[in-house]
Amino acid sequence: MSAAFYPAIYPFGETFFHEAVGRASDGRLIIDFIAKHLGLPFLSAYINSIGTTYRHGANFAAGSSTIMRQNKTIFEGGTPFTVDIQIVQFSNFKSRTGKFFTQENGSSYRKHFPKPEDFAKAIYTFDIGQNDIADVISKVGKEDSHVLISNIVEYFSTQIQSLHFYGARTFWIHNTGPIGCLPVAMPIHNAQNNQTQVAGYVDQNGCVNYQNDLAKEFNKKLKDKVVKLREQFLDTSFIYVDMFSAKYELISNANKSGVVAHNLLTNTSRNEIAAIARCNSPGPTTLGGPDTITSRSSSPPL
DSSP: OTTTSSOOOTTTTTTTTSSOOSOSSSSOOHHHHHHHHTTOOOOEETTOOSSOOOTTOEEOOOTTOOSSOOOSOGGGTOOSOOHHHHHHHHHHHHHHHHGGGTSGGGGGGGGGSOOGGGTTTSOEEEOOOHHHHHHHHHHHTTSSOHHHHHHHHHHHHHHHHHHHHTTOOEEEEEOOOOGGGSTTHHHHHHHHTTTOOOTTOBOTTSOBHHHHHHHHHHHHHHHHHHHHHHHHOTTOEEEEEOHHHHHHHHHHTTGGGTOBOGGGSOHHHHHHHHHHOOTTOSSSOOSSOTTSBSOSSSSSOO
């Protein structure tokens, strides 16, 4: 989103880059750690035209992205770069860069782009879906959500198959995190229930149960769909990564790690903070250094 619209601002990027670099985090994203592990440079955003190289891949992801198409503007927290648009961008990228390797006058550009044969060898990483679940929660809450979640997973599967058509053969797919543990979870619950604290609505970590249940339902259906894709495309590797468990374990063991979980705030303060201060909005300051709290943002992703 920073490459297309408004740039990210400090304190994003403070712990690694020491400046905002287009990542909605205090430092690196998961894809950055994957790149480091593979000994590759960090990926440049597809639409970033200044000082970029795509020889080792490109990042088509964007903040606030969803699987389903949106009906809101960027001023309302939306983005035009839903997953289907990202795949269209990938298709254009592959088609246009391929010409540099077939045309004589394209030789000077080749060092900046993947070779045509590299696309089938690449790892295609997905971490998306939590904003879709947040939309389901805001629209229907815990009722009438099953069909919507099924539709989201089905549409995501369709997009994966489109990418397979364009030559992708290795998919690394994250499930979604515990959305009920985000700072914004409590205010949403309170707004939908007129501040009524329904018995059992939070777990031992202060996470909103039914919101996490929706995430678990999404993850189960996603995993089932990945199994079917493996059966359908025998020439392709599909890796399903359980991010929910990893993130929930971090929250559950926050104190042991020297980290302050969001649930240590009072219900009132959590409600007020998330209600008036989202990412980059003016208002209250952050609650401390990024190495001491589980989430500095009120909304997805965790």
